[in-house]
Amino acid sequence: MRxxxxxxxxxxxxxxxxxxxxCLGAAVDLVExxxxxxxxxxxxxxxxxxxxxxxxxxHVSWRAFVESDPGRLVLLTxxxxxxxxxxxxxxxxxxxxGSESAGAPPEVHAAAAFRVRLPMRGGAPVSQSRARRRPxxxxxxxxxxxxxxxxxxxxxxxYGRYLHDDR
Numbered sequence: 433m434r435x436x437x438x439x440x441x442x443x444x445x446x447x448x449x450x451x452x453x454x455c456l457g458a459a460v461d462l463v464e465x466x467x468x469x470x471x472x473x474x475x476x477x478x479x480x481x482x483x484x485x486x487x488x489x490x491h492v493s494w495r496a497f498v499e500s501d502p503g504r505l506v507l508l509t510x511x512x513x514x515x516x517x518x519x520x521x522x523x524x525x526x527x528x529x530g531s532e533s534a535g536a537p538p539e540v541h542a543a544a545a546f547r548v549r550l551p552m553r554g555g556a557p558v559s560q561s562r563a564r565r566r567p568x569x570x571x572x573x574x575x576x577x578x579x580x581x582x583x584x585x586x587x588x589x590x591y592g593r594y595l596h597d598d599r
Contacts, residue, residue, distance in 0.1 A: 447478025
């Protein structure tokens with residue numbers, strides 16, 4: 433499984449995802465433009481000692497990323513067609529997250545094989561959904577019995593192949 437961050441803007445969020453991915457054995461794709469330089473100390477602090485363990489690929493553009501033939505593209509979005517609770521993730525999926533301020537651009541939505549809807553609490557502003565990259569963001573879904581076993585934060589949430597173990 434891979435995690436693709438499309439035009440990320442906040443180095444601390446990227447560092448947290450890299451730390452998480454290193455622990456899970458998932459690779460991370462960073463699709464430029466980035467809103468920071470990779471040598472940013474905030475990125476390194478958030479990634480802690482796991483940065484050296486993380487498998488990371490940098491792509492100069494969305495086009496370069498797509499041309500690298502990454503696998504089945506699954507966009508995690510608040511505007512998805514498929515329910516998070518019903519979607520069947522596969523081990524080779526690439527889970528894509530858009531930028532913190534704007535989400536995924538139209539070309540990313542168009543290229544995604546699937547658009548999986550991240551549930552939002554009624555009345556919550558969509559901009560709040562950008563917090564999904566924080567390690568603890570996935571905990572809000574723990575009430576669902578099928579996910580409770582799999583979730584211990586965003587890490588296991590992103591490691592979606594466990595989402596259908598209870599069937």
